[in-house]
Amino acid sequence: MQVSLGGVYFATMLFLGSFLGSVFMLGPFLPLLLVNPPWYRWLTDRIVATWLTLPVALLELVFGVKVVVTGDGFRPGERSVIIMNHRTRLDWMFLWNCLLRSSYLRLEKICLKSTLKHVPGFGWAMQVAAFVFIARRWEQDEQHIARHLDYFTAIDQRLQLLFFPEGTDLTANTKARSDQFAEKNGLPKYEHVLHPRTTGFTHIVQRLHSGGKLDCVHDVTVAYPCSFPQNELQLLAGRFPHEIHFHVRRHPVSTLPLDSAGLAAWCCDRWLDKEAMLRSFYERGSFVAPATEPSPTTASSNGAVVAAAPMEPPVPQCKSELRVRCVQWLSLVWWTVFTCVAAPALLYSSAVARAYFVVACTFFALQARVAGGLEKLEVAWFPHWQRLSGYGAVASRVS
Numbered sequence: 001m002q003v004s005l006g007g008v009y010f011a012t013m014l015f016l017g018s019f020l021g022s023v024f025m026l027g028p029f030l031p032l033l034l035v036n037p038p039w040y041r042w043l044t045d046r047i048v049a050t051w052l053t054l055p056v057a058l059l060e061l062v063f064g065v066k067v068v069v070t071g072d073g074f075r076p077g078e079r080s081v082i083i084m085n086h087r088t089r090l091d092w093m094f095l096w097n098c099l100l101r102s103s104y105l106r107l108e109k110i111c112l113k114s115t116l117k118h119v120p121g122f123g124w125a126m127q128v129a130a131f132v133f134i135a136r137r138w139e140q141d142e143q144h145i146a147r148h149l150d151y152f153t154a155i156d157q158r159l160q161l162l163f164f165p166e167g168t169d170l171t172a173n174t175k176a177r178s179d180q181f182a183e184k185n186g187l188p189k190y191e192h193v194l195h196p197r198t199t200g201f202t203h204i205v206q207r208l209h210s211g212g213k214l215d216c217v218h219d220v221t222v223a224y225p226c227s228f229p230q231n232e233l234q235l236l237a238g239r240f241p242h243e244i245h246f247h248v249r250r251h252p253v254s255t256l257p258l259d260s261a262g263l264a265a266w267c268c269d270r271w272l273d274k275e276a277m278l279r280s281f282y283e284r285g286s287f288v289a290p291a292t293e294p295s296p297t298t299a300s301s302n303g304a305v306v307a308a309a310p311m312e313p314p315v316p317q318c319k320s321e322l323r324v325r326c327v328q329w330l331s332l333v334w335w336t337v338f339t340c341v342a343a344p345a346l347l348y349s350s351a352v353a354r355a356y357f358v359v360a361c362t363f364f365a366l367q368a369r370v371a372g373g374l375e376k377l378e379v380a381w382f383p384h385w386q387r388l389s390g391y392g393a394v395a396s397r398v399s
Helices: 005-029 037-062 091-102 114-118 122-128 138-154 172-185 199-210 232-236 260-284 321-349 351-371 374-389
Strands: 066-071 080-084 108-113 132-134 160-163 216-223 243-252
Touching: 005 037, 005 122, 005 232, 005 321, 005 351, 037 066, 037 091, 037 122, 037 321, 037 374, 066 091, 080 091, 080 199, 091 108, 091 160, 091 216, 091 243, 091 321, 108 114, 114 122, 114 132, 114 351, 122 351, 122 374, 132 138, 138 199, 138 374, 160 199, 199 260, 216 260, 321 351, 351 374
Parallel strands: 066 243, 080 160, 080 216, 108 132, 108 160
Antiparallel strands: 216 243
């Protein structure tokens, strides 16, 4: 495998930041999970968010990646489900470039495969952040997702949950399977997206809506007009994207069908729109401005023509580019000093710090194997803490 100095630098900074940050920035606050889970969630979300700005800063300031966001923004603090096409294995990380401009990174949680929780550093921070790890087997994932969503509802978490309905990234193999599914079910074959799986999406939307914690669905379409990494190894080889384009459509919950069949059809229609938008994008090199786009509901995935839903005016970005640049520079300076100077100096000079480092690493590694992860411990402990503390006047559905 070929590697580049740029790719190695990028991966090393992210690994050291997540590894040392988990130990020295998140580790000291783990006991707070037992004392007060809502406080623990409030604090650790903000610490993790500082790390999420690091890849954004590296991509744009160091490697010159151009980020273009069109369409709607994210209203500050609103609760949403974010659905996005899965072009590469790294889309979830690149989305942070969009969210830094349009939302608040501390609000985001990601549904992602459970094997990632065991990766030292990255996986540890994701567990503390209470990301939703899934096994991709619905009989296992249904209750696991429900417990997480009910927990977020009980503590009044202003959640923006990223979910990939396609389930995997677009490759030759996954496209072939998607085409087989289309042939079997009499659906059109797609070139730029995969046919979505709607079960998880409908479950998440209905669960959050029933708890009164859903304002809208953000439909994000991502496109890469030039070179881009399909996976982590290509990123390590220095294949950074030259440009990343995000187009955001905000759908208020009042415009959504809330029955299972209606939500499933609605999701499939969004992917029909994405295919058309991406085909047009790769012809022009940009997304169409919202005012000139065809309505996303003029056709459905089964070919039927339906009435167009009223669209709200575009929501502007909540941060200026100057503010975004300041955050990026502060992030780059902070994490460079922390990972390359402060943490190594502390380990070198203090026997206590070295002992703590060993204990913390051992704990992070063992608890995931024994208890299934810190996010599971957090969700499982909350109802017991709630009964002991009397937190909340209304009993939570978390069990």
